[in-house]
Amino acid sequence: MSKNIVAKTGNEAMAEAMRQINPDVVAAYPITPATEVVQLFSQFVADGNVKTDFVTVESEHSAMSATIGASAAGVRAMTVTSSQGLALMNEMLYIAAGLRLPIVMPEVNRALSSPINIHCDHSDTMGARDTGWIQIYSENSQEAYDNVLQTVRICEHAQVKIPGMVTTDGFIISHCMERMEMIADNEVKNFIGEYRPERYLLDIKKPYTLGSLDLQDYFFEHRMQLAQAMCNTGKIILEIGKEFGDKFGRKYGFYEKYHLDDAEIAILVMGSTAGTAKVVVDQLREKGIKAGLLKLRVFRPFPYRELAQELAHLKVLAVMDRADSIDSFGGPLFDEVRSAMYDLKDKPQTVNYIFGLGGREINLEMIEGVYTQMQDIAKTGEIPQRVNYLGVRE
Amino acid sequence: MNKKKLGYKELPAGDLLEAGTALDFETGSWRSDRPIHDEEKCINCLICWAYCPDSAIKVEDGKVKEIDLRYCKGCGICAQVCPPKIKAITMVEENKAEK
Numbered sequence: 040m041s042k043n044i045v046a047k048t049g050n051e052a053m054a055e056a057m058r059q060i061n062p063d064v065v066a067a068y069p070i071t072p073a074t075e076v077v078q079l080f081s082q083f084v085a086d087g088n089v090k091t092d093f094v095t096v097e098s099e100h101s102a103m104s105a106t107i108g109a110s111a112a113g114v115r116a117m118t119v120t121s122s123q124g125l126a127l128m129n130e131m132l133y134i135a136a137g138l139r140l141p142i143v144m145p146e147v148n149r150a151l152s153s154p155i156n157i158h159c160d161h162s163d164t165m166g167a168r169d170t171g172w173i174q175i176y177s178e179n180s181q182e183a184y185d186n187v188l189q190t191v192r193i194c195e196h197a198q199v200k201i202p203g204m205v206t207t208d209g210f211i212i213s214h215c216m217e218r219m220e221m222i223a224d225n226e227v228k229n230f231i232g233e234y235r236p237e238r239y240l241l242d243i244k245k246p247y248t249l250g251s252l253d254l255q256d257y258f259f260e261h262r263m264q265l266a267q268a269m270c271n272t273g274k275i276i277l278e279i280g281k282e283f284g285d286k287f288g289r290k291y292g293f294y295e296k297y298h299l300d301d302a303e304i305a306i307l308v309m310g311s312t313a314g315t316a317k318v319v320v321d322q323l324r325e326k327g328i329k330a331g332l333l334k335l336r337v338f339r340p341f342p343y344r345e346l347a348q349e350l351a352h353l354k355v356l357a358v359m360d361r362a363d364s365i366d367s368f369g370g371p372l373f374d375e376v377r378s379a380m381y382d383l384k385d386k387p388q389t390v391n392y393i394f395g396l397g398g399r400e401i402n403l404e405m406i407e408g409v410y411t412q413m414q415d416i417a418k419t420g421e422i423p424q425r426v427n428y429l430g431v432r433e
Numbered sequence: 434m435n436k437k438k439l440g441y442k443e444l445p446a447g448d449l450l451e452a453g454t455a456l457d458f459e460t461g462s463w464r465s466d467r468p469i470h471d472e473e474k475c476i477n478c479l480i481c482w483a484y485c486p487d488s489a490i491k492v493e494d495g496k497v498k499e500i501d502l503r504y505c506k507g508c509g510i511c512a513q514v515c516p517p518k519i520k521a522i523t524m525v526e527e528n529k530a531e532k
Contacts, residue, residue: 248449248450248452249449
């Protein structure tokens, strides 16, 4: 394998992945901070670097609609969005999943209004967590690039056939330049292969109806199929993560463990904050504190069995949510991780930290503070506050 | 249609149906107004055939043969698009039409 080390922002990394995928159709509407992915990709189209039919649309609702149309017609179709754009697509996200179309969408995480904010948090994709899409979160540009390539394979797999979004943290990853390795164009081409759907609307020899009225008699069965497909997706994600690792040297699973196996206290978090937390874990380990980290990569399907096993031995677990459910309890990640551990005989004390909303700073000291509080809980067995808002002014 | 309803394991994935299933669904039962076609006035321009949303205008050898009442919902589009000087299709209340 030829190593090509480059410096890329998250947006550049995802645009390059799209160039190498060379989708047949991309329909997109530019929105911050994913704008740059679309802009860079449109340059590839203009320069003739891809053979993509690039459709400029008037909104994200139309972007997803056109992508659905192209995918149903039988081609590899992609789009890109962020924040309000994803919210506007919401109706069509359910349709893409319900029609079982393997659309891959890079998504740049940032806050939803109101008040107006353009910076990072996970509330946009958390709002789409029950749409039937695969959700894969990335810590940095390298992961964003690798995840986009793998997600094409995952979504198009015969046992999956559901759409997937790959996210990066807005500005923190999308606009931050980092060292990463790119795979050669022809190797990507071989890895993703050609898209050959079993059935497609433009196959005039086998005509069929797609998206018809589906009332009391059949709707439930079709939704059950989608639920089953999501259950099948886990093992495919692991297979493709392993194949990617064997070929290109970077293995992927549902999550990454960092000093977790012998840890007594640990943080579970998604996205770029995991990188900051790793530094804190290193500092604490030097002081002899048994701190660990689990960075969750795959949120949909939710790997509840595996998570429960990995976390069972901990004394205290802090789940860090970069989104709030506004449900008078905790964040979405906390709710699901805590539920996953419910059947364990001995389970860790679990606390929630909602942080970083609207791009609010999350730094080493703040994360160290979380570990310090977990040490106190481990010592006293008492939880002063189950759900905490980290870094908000009183 | 007394077909056995398929379970989720047997159904084609997603909301898929074979083509042409509208044939099994006789929308003619919805009709409250019936189109009456006058063969003598008709100039066979076939505008009604092009506009009919249910493909209920039956054409043979380039001529309007009949209106298929099994599928005609009685929307009246055919009567509307028939050229005003011709008026070969008139809408009649279903209960006043000949059986």
